[in-house]
Amino acid sequence: MSITIRAASAADWPALWPIVEPVVREGETYTYPPDxxxxxxxxxxxxxxxxxxxLAEDGGVVLGTARLGPNKPGHGDHVGTAGFMVAPAARGRGVARALALHAIDWHRELGYRGIQFNAVVETNVAAVHLWQSLGWRIVGTVPGAFRSPQHGFVGLHVMYLDLTAE
Incomplete structure (x- = not known):
């Protein structure tokens, strides 16, 4: 597999929606309304x-997507954030890792000092493991802050990657 990552536009939405929709409908990893x-x-x-x-693609097939940018405006705009979604059929094939490495490079190139994830669902153990393997650390957990359809009330981790440390 040869993953390429490029900027997405509104014209790419028809290819992104089949990735975003199952994640949103499942309701296990994002706080987006499931409907x-x-x-x-x-x-x-x-x-x-x-x-x-x-978006991440292989041979023109869109496998995943990431949303990158500042975590907060104004005096908080030196810390970035990101969100990731991978097509169900592409999970476990390195797509999220490739997108995360792209996100790290993107934020570094633009001068961000760190990347903060505000709401990593603690039961999303594959994501937590991946983020930790890339250097993010859990700086806190808000107990019961996420209502999982499968697990009930579970915590949301706040995770941080320091881009100033080498």
Whole structure:
């Protein structure tokens, strides 16, 4: 598999929605409304500058997507954030890792000092493991902050990657 990552645009939404929709409908990893329409999800996922939404593809087949940008405006805009979604059929094939490495490079190139994930569902153990393997650390957990359809009330981890440390 040869993964390429490029900026996504509104014209890519028809290829992204089949990735975003099952994640949103499942309701296990994002706080998005599970009944969100394609248009609502598009407005949530496609980032406006200074952010960017990217997609990962192999041979023209879209395998995953990431939303990158500042975590907060103003005095918090030196810390970035990112979100990732991978097509169910592409999971376990390195797509999320490739997108995360791209996100690290993107944020570094733009001068961000760190990347903060505000809400990593603690039962999303594959994601937590991946983020930790790439250097993110859990800086806190908000107990019961996420209502999982499968697990009930579970915690949301706040995770941070320091981009100033080498």
């Amino acid at each position: 969100a329409t394609s248009e609502q999800a598009r407005d949530l996922w496609l980032a406006e500058p200074p952010g960017e939404t990217v």
